[in-house]
Amino acid sequence: MNWTLEVVPVPVTDMDRSKEFYADKVGFGVDLDDEVAPGVRIIQMTPPGSRCSIALLQGMPPAPGTKPMAPGTLQGLQICVTDIEAARGELVERGVDASPVRHLGETGWAEGKGGTWNSFMTFEDPDGNGWVVQEAPSELSER
Structure with a gap:
């Protein structure tokens, strides 16, 4: 039996502000924005x-x-990209306060890219929910 991770709830205070952040600044697609029952609104968004x-x-x-x-x-919560420098550039261009690219070195975190699977950056949404972006090898995206 397959167990697939499909939806992760993200706790926010302002639905419209968060929708704008994730859609316009981070680049997630808006799949659904609906009142599914009286007083119950769901906004579902998916990273490209x-x-x-x-x-x-x-x-x-x-x-x-x-x-x-x-x-x-x-x-x-971690997202993988195949070009972390380009991803950071897109986020910063859209107004996201993304950290510099870092890698884990011999004495802790160090500036710049590391080897395979060892390049990271972080950012927060308007409520302070923290995200990690990791560079993954491009051949994995072809699966």
Whole structure:
């Protein structure tokens, strides 16, 4: 049986501000923006090339057995790109405060690109949810 990661909820305070950030600044596609039940709004957005989406939720009760997340508490969600310098350039050009590209060196984090799988940058959404972007080998995107 396949288990696929499809949707990750991202806790936010302002749905429209977050939609604008993820669509216009980060470049995610808007798949859905709808009131699915009275008082329940869902905005589902997908990064280019991904099968996994994020969901911004308003008025949705937590699933049974789960606890709600406060805005800004989602940290370390990771996205992979094949050219981290180009990705950073796009984010900065669109107004995202993306960190410099870094890699893990012998004494901790160091500036610049590292070897295969060892180039990272970070950014936060308007609520402080923290994202990690990692460079992956381009041959993986051809699968």
